[in-house]
Amino acid sequence: MKIIIVGATGTMGQHLVSVLEKEHQVIRVASQGGDIQADITSTASIENMFKQAGEFDALISTAGPTFVGPWKKLDDTAFRSGVEGKMMGQINLVLIGQHYINPKGSFTLITGALTEEPQRNFANASAANGAVEGFVRGAAIELENGIRINAVSPTVIENSPQYFPYFPGEIPTTMAELEFAFRKSIFGAQTGQIIKTW
């Protein structure tokens, strides 16, 4: 299977590349480094990335910039970080990528527990996650040719301990749990699902 991993150089992406490339052809996409560079906040850059990657069977995204910081600094401008990044960036990967993906292919986006379990400093991520989850449900009934779409929703990631203080009470998602959630989406048959590790 040919799998595009967007966010391939991040903490989640690196792990997913390492386990999936043993069995599959992996195309690593990142803003810097990787096999193809792309800026997911630009539809032109996304289109160019798909042209370079060619036909594929699955796309995984772990790319999700959002504004993290004090509520008092969260104004319209700050909010756009998550709108353009984790929300529209991932949504455009699907809206554009549907024209390049093989029949019966799959898209798997990243959200997170913050949709339902808020934490201070992360209201922008809660909104972006919620948007992506709503989109996944709406897109699943529209995509044609057997193309599926799901989201993986982890808590704070085991390999990102610097974030642990911001997520009191959250049991970290292990790298294995994260990997298995993506495997369920890529190799399973469900669509329109939010696959939670919690």
Added chain:
Amino acid sequence: MKIIIVGATGTMGQHLVSVLEKEHQVIRVASQGGDIQADITSTASIENMFKQAGEFDALISTAGPTFVGPWKKLDDTAFRSGVEGKMMGQINLVLIGQHYINPKGSFTLITGALTEEPQRNFANASAANGAVEGFVRGAAIELENGIRINAVSPTVIENSPQYFPYFPGEIPTTMAELEFAFRKSIFGAQTGQIIKTW
């Protein structure tokens, strides 16, 4: 209680004005007509609206433009309809309005069943709804001075029969059910909740 109703001239807004103005001071806000005109896709227009309205105790929003139409026409540009309208429009009502609302006041935004129960042609609304619901949860733990925030999530509205064909299987939300959901948010004590009529 002084209540601002944004979207006051729409189907939902008209009903809420008619029942709430019997007992409360209601400020009707709409893009055209009403007591104050505002374009919720403009932060300057929202700011100006709050300056005109003055201090208030509750804000209700029923304003939610989104792209409704065939999936094949849903590109980044079309998607912005719901992003700027139902999503950022409502979010900015809170981010800006928090500086004008009285202590112990409340914000009540509008989402809808499409977040979890998608229908064809409405993926943009599913995403916008999901964003607003995530934001409501994230904002509820950040707002100070006892200010609360909730969303009301109806199905297709009883008084909008032109939409019934797009919502097969959805039992329409009656105007009374809609009103009671808003009453629970305005006059109750909960915060961070999605109040469903379904």
